[in-house]
Amino acid sequence: MERTGLSIRFLTLVEDQIRLVEERMRERVPDHHPDLHAVLAHLISSGGKRVRPAVALLTGIMLGADQQRLVTLAASIEMLHTATLVHDDLIDGALLRRGIPTVNATWSPAATVLTGDYIFARAAELAAQTDSVPVMRTFAETLAVIVNGEITQLFTSRGLSSRENYFQRIYAKTASMFVLAAKSAALISPVDDGVVETMRDYGYQIGMAFQIVDDILDFVGDQASVGKPVASDLRQGLVTLPAICYHEANPDDPDMQAVLQGQYHNEERMSRLIEAIRQSDAIQQAQQEAREFVLRAQQCLTHLPDTIERQALHELGDYIIARTT
């Protein structure tokens, strides 16, 4: 993954606070069983780039939130994110995440469920420690949105090629958590409702862009760097933006039609289809849509205090786009 000197300022600027967030996340990991301790410590430590807590931290610092509350809030958001990943992996039957065996791959479903529940419980405790009723409401609503989205995905037949369905899906799955990060940080800051609403919108736009780019990388990345097979979603009949764009331009492609009809198990036809999507304009079209979400996110920032944190939140958008190019 590319990291240009400029574009990771959104992380370096809050490096110290991210370390405090990780400390809070590690607090009270139960030690009554060595395996459980190891799994929890591993899950909490191997948390990717910490983009969600960075959004919360930058927002809160920009808007003058109390730093200790802000760290607690950011920790609760990253714990909630981690918990959903654990249950997700059980639901998907995924065996690897970021190239590392999932809890699900090595443990029984019982242990996986409880590990996820434990992380949920800690996330809720941390959220409660922000002492803010609006934060806790937003937290609970976000959890409901995420779980509802997963239920819809589990119960809805695969192979839907509609932007509306896709946007709903990625809002529930990803953008809702960015909304939680940006909005909650504003909620614990001395700002008015208009600013809270602006940051909610920023979180939405940046989160949508983030997931679209992830879905592009699923097509254009190589297996080694993405950590899963190319087009893993499409291989499961899950249609993301590149495939939607491709379908719009090529409504008669018989292999795409087969996927939409739930027939996605012919490896040869699937490989041809994936290659056709990779070579088509669909990738650029999806990138263009991601860019528009980023522009709207950056637009949200223009009336906010002109601080280095605002600049970093702006650059986060550039960084997201840079991941695909």
Add this chain to the structure above:
Amino acid sequence: MERTGLSIRFLTLVEDQIRLVEERMRERVPDHHPDLHAVLAHLISSGGKRVRPAVALLTGIMLGADQQRLVTLAASIEMLHTATLVHDDLIDGALLRRGIPTVNATWSPAATVLTGDYIFARAAELAAQTDSVPVMRTFAETLAVIVNGEITQLFTSRGLSSRENYFQRIYAKTASMFVLAAKSAALISPVDDGVVETMRDYGYQIGMAFQIVDDILDFVGDQASVGKPVASDLRQGLVTLPAICYHEANPDDPDMQAVLQGQYHNEERMSRLIEAIRQSDAIQQAQQEAREFVLRAQQCLTHLPDTIERQALHELGDYIIARTT
């Protein structure tokens, strides 16, 4: 199960409010999949005797809480209880609960996990709607206690015969939820910290008694009325109070020793042991301990407002004891 005219006043007194609680629980059950809708509706409707919300309602009415907040609180407590049952059944691999197929028996683990998560999310939303930070903290802490208890049970070798271990286990599993009910209802009432602490203690004592009686019924009830095989815990190597009392009086019983050493799969020896426990004084001893918890619970009530609700909370103790006799 016996219900004497007197002893169910704790339920009849709040019948109307329980109906409102059930309405709140049914709000926003998602209807995007008929099976899911049916399962959720069933789980929410078939919720046993609603003892936990009754404790919250009686406490709150006795102490002058706002009734709408109280109903919301009671609904969140019963939803949390329901969610833990769904994940529990997955963890135990249970196929029946109250004689009815569990979610786990008819669905995939994925659907079971998500159903539980959905109910958790709704419970958290309802808790947030009480607008009380202390309630939400207590709620989150309770969830952590419950999940920690389940983790300990999953990872700890079976066959422990210690009161300390048993009391910790039933606190986490059952009494913690009664603490949540009684304490949270006090937290949203116009009372001082001493009263909150008193109600926390009441919840603890009554909850411990409730679970001890459940564990006695597991031995003395018949399969038809309890809905599972006699001594189902012991058959899984889980030692509850009657077995602990029996072991104390009969430290040399070779079949009990076999259970404590993790050998509990010999049906003939297990049947003999269960019969020996049923015929022994262990049942009366366990009843006596339950009675002592109830007396301490009733003692907590003596300095509280002398209302009909206080009387009902007192009678709940008598009702719990009457279940085993």
